[in-house]
Amino acid sequence: MNQFRFSRRPDIGDKIRVSFEFFPPKSDEMEARLWDTVTRLEPLKPKFVSVTYGAGGSTRERTARTVKRILNETALTPAAHMTCVNAARHEVDEVIQEFAEMGVTRFVALRGDPAEGVGAAYRPHPDGYANGAELVGALKGVGDFDISVSAYPEKHPESPDFATDIDMLKRKVDNGATRAITQFFFDNDLYERYVERARRAGIYIPIVPGILPVHNFTQVANFSSRAGALVPAWLAERFDGLQKDPQTHALVASAVAAEQVLDLVERGVGDFHFYTMNRADLVFAICHMIGIRSHGAVAEAAGSAAA
Numbered sequence: 001m002n003q004f005r006f007s008r009r010p011d012i013g014d015k016i017r018v019s020f021e022f023f024p025p026k027s028d029e030m031e032a033r034l035w036d037t038v039t040r041l042e043p044l045k046p047k048f049v050s051v052t053y054g055a056g057g058s059t060r061e062r063t064a065r066t067v068k069r070i071l072n073e074t075a076l077t078p079a080a081h082m083t084c085v086n087a088a089r090h091e092v093d094e095v096i097q098e099f100a101e102m103g104v105t106r107f108v109a110l111r112g113d114p115a116e117g118v119g120a121a122y123r124p125h126p127d128g129y130a131n132g133a134e135l136v137g138a139l140k141g142v143g144d145f146d147i148s149v150s151a152y153p154e155k156h157p158e159s160p161d162f163a164t165d166i167d168m169l170k171r172k173v174d175n176g177a178t179r180a181i182t183q184f185f186f187d188n189d190l191y192e193r194y195v196e197r198a199r200r201a202g203i204y205i206p207i208v209p210g211i212l213p214v215h216n217f218t219q220v221a222n223f224s225s226r227a228g229a230l231v232p233a234w235l236a237e238r239f240d241g242l243q244k245d246p247q248t249h250a251l252v253a254s255a256v257a258a259e260q261v262l263d264l265v266e267r268g269v270g271d272f273h274f275y276t277m278n279r280a281d282l283v284f285a286i287c288h289m290i291g292i293r294s295h296g297a298v299a300e301a302a303g304s305a306a307a
């Protein structure tokens with residue numbers, strides 16, 4: 001290791017852009033936690049913050065409310081996630097219109113998972129948009145939005161092979177997607193190989209790595225195979241025995257995420273999307289390490305806490 005590593009340059013923060021993902025809260029308590037998180041992360045000036053859309057449109061109102069509050073009460077630019085699940089085209093079009101009237105200019109367009117849960121067979125609504133690519137087309141028909149779509153470095157679990165997966169990404173780009181955000185992953189080589197595959201297929205939009213700080217390893221391990229992400233043995237080993245030791249778990253999670261992000265910076269990655277899980281601390285620390293600073297807000301907060 002030497003001081004000339006790219007990630008150690010004093011101006012590294014000027015070369016990196018971040019975005020943060022939140023989910024719409026279900027209760028007053030979760031709402032309070034989300035807004036604490038938003039308040040803490042806002043000074044980091046993310047390029048945008050995105051708000052997820054629950055399976056089968058189950059969070060339609062809550063997603064809209066959260067996006068609206070971000071628009072009204074912060075200087076942040078929100079991106080609204082949308083899915084095609086269990087909705088006819090005219091219903092999806094109505095949601096797009098609602099967001100557009102609110103002033104939303106960024107979307108994350110997804111097919112979504114079946115309402116019965118990840119892993120169940122997906123059946124498009126008979127009058128609905130069949131997949132992410134069709135939804136991108138519908139959005140582009142309404143306005144010149146900035147549209148992010150999904151990408152899967154380990155391929156989507158329903159894809160028979162990488163060629164099918166990359167083909168879907170290409171269709172989304174051809175319909176107007178401006179950026180892909182990846183499913184979370186822990187092996188940076190897989191990400192790099194996926195980007196190479198995409199470039200070989202003539203896909204040139206940014207493919208932004210989605211970073212998941214591991215707040216709860218057991219939950220991540222249970223969810224990951226259904227989401228199309230492998231939990232490597234070395235990662236399981238790092239969290240082994242920490243289920244009842246939250247403090248050490250958090251420290252290890254921070255080290256693991258920092259290691260992944262700094263390695264990606266060394267590989268030339270300049271954009272990162274963080275799955276925050278509506279928690280600020282790990283994401284804030286990782287951003288700090290890559291030079292994304294809050295320009296005094298933290299120092300002031302720390303000062304007032306000490307006073």
Ligand code: FAD
Pocket residue numbers: 051052053054055056081082083108109110111112113130131132133149150151156158159160164165166168169181182183184210
């Ligand atoms: P698409 O891009 O339409 O397809 C994904 C892949 O599945 C394709 O590559 C294709 O190869 C394969 N595939 C699809 N259909 C078939 C088929 N019939 N036969 C063979 N292969 C097929 N989910 C939510 O519910 N709400 C969210 O807010 C949300 N946000 C997300 C954000 C990001 C960045 C990511 C990566 C995922 C998100 N998801 C969300 C999860 C996503 O909805 C699921 O992964 C879903 O299973 C696929 O949606 P998609 O848009 O990726 O699908």
